[in-house]
Structures are given as C-alpha cells and as structure tokens.
Amino acid sequence: xxxxxxxxxxxxxxxxxxxxxxxxxxxxxxxxxxxxxxxxxxxxxxxxxxxxxxxxxxxxxxxxxxxxxxxxxxxxxxxxxxxxxxxxxxxxxxxxxxxxxxxxxxxxxxxx
Amino acid sequence: xxxxxxxxxxxxxxxxxxxxxxxxxxxxxxxxxxxxxxxxxxxxxxxxxxxxxxxxxxxxxxxxxxxxxxxxxxxxxxxxxxxxxxxxxxxxxxxxxxxxxxxxxxxxxxxxxx
Numbered sequence: 001x002x003x004x005x006x007x008x009x010x011x012x013x014x015x016x017x018x019x020x021x022x023x024x025x026x027x028x029x030x031x032x033x034x035x036x037x038x039x040x041x042x043x044x045x046x047x048x049x050x051x052x053x054x055x056x057x058x059x060x061x062x063x064x065x066x067x068x069x070x071x072x073x074x075x076x077x078x079x080x081x082x083x084x085x086x087x088x089x090x091x092x093x094x095x096x097x098x099x100x101x102x103x104x105x106x107x108x109x110x111x112x
Numbered sequence: 113x114x115x116x117x118x119x120x121x122x123x124x125x126x127x128x129x130x131x132x133x134x135x136x137x138x139x140x141x142x143x144x145x146x147x148x149x150x151x152x153x154x155x156x157x158x159x160x161x162x163x164x165x166x167x168x169x170x171x172x173x174x175x176x177x178x179x180x181x182x183x184x185x186x187x188x189x190x191x192x193x194x195x196x197x198x199x200x201x202x203x204x205x206x207x208x209x210x211x212x213x214x215x216x217x218x219x220x221x222x223x224x225x226x
Contacts, residue, residue: 043219046216098160098168098210100155102156103154104152104154105152105153
C-alpha cells in the first residue's frame, strides 16, 4: 500500500528565507505528483503538478522536483513571505488508480 | 465559472444521529470524489463517482457511510448513526473526466459529532 510521508510536520521561518519541504513515497508506480496549499477553513489549491516523466516544475517562486527512483519530491519556496503561511500537502496519483494519495502535510509559518 | 461548492460549511450533530453532506461539482465534470481529512492528517479517499455510478467505493470505512449521485451532478454523502470518530473535514472534488484529469476541490464540510 502506498504511504506518503512529509517532513517536517511544521516549520517556522523568518520572512525572506528560502525553504524546502519534503515528500517521500513508498511505491514509485505513480502517474503524477501534485503539491497543494491548504489555508484554514479553505479547500485545496493546486500549486504544481509533475508528471512521472518530468523532473521538475516551476511557477513563480515555487519549484517542485520529483525523483521517482528514490521515492522523493521536494517543494522549494524562494524568498518566503508571510502570505505563504499555510499547510502544504503532496499528493500522488498512482498508475491505474483514480484517487489521490495524500501526505500528512507540512504546516508552514513565515514570520514577518 | 463557479468552483466546487459544499454545504453546509459546518455541521454539529450528536452521536447516533444521521447527517447528509452535499457537494455541487463544477458544471460538466463527470467525475466526483469524496475525501475525509482528520485533524493533523492529509485527506483520505472515500468514494469516486463516474457519472451516476460509484466506480470505486473502496475507501468507505464501514456500512454507515453511503453516497449517491442520482443525476450525475450533485452528490450527497450520508452517514448513519454518527460516532465521535466521524468528526473530520469532508472534502469533495470534481474533474472533467476522471482518471488523470486534475481534481478541483471544494472548501469542505467540517463535521463535529458530540
């Protein structure tokens, strides 16, 4: 059974710092991997989606990488801002499956 | 256009009661998903609809949970004889055709069972 782990569970950084969030998974038979942002009381906002054939995706200050062979993905956030404070979730779509497998999330706080 | 909407946003009920949670998907999306998110955890899959039929209900925890989508649009998640352990945020998502299509999530319904 696929297991998705995110480390750290919580992270506090001062504004302006670059940071890396980690996601690891046990079954590399995935179709794609997605990073979401979740704000309190809100739904999930998709940030980046990486297909299994890709190594990374970039959007603005965000860069996500995927290494299927090692079962790892990272989300890099450059020049963090207080508005980046949220919970970040990684989710996998396994080959042949319909539903997403989610990690437990990393709660990020960016201190002004 | 409008995104996925869910009602109510919050629901408080007593142990043993019956509850219904509603999801309005994006218009035209044939695939609809229900997930459950417990405190401090990531969302966990419950059930997937393709059109009117439940294509995969392997995530439903027990027979107290049931979901319908009679006209292939709005879906209702029904929980009988609620237990305190059912307290969670219930998220709904829809996608154009299912499979590898991007899933769009609603804001969720926070269910509290006292």
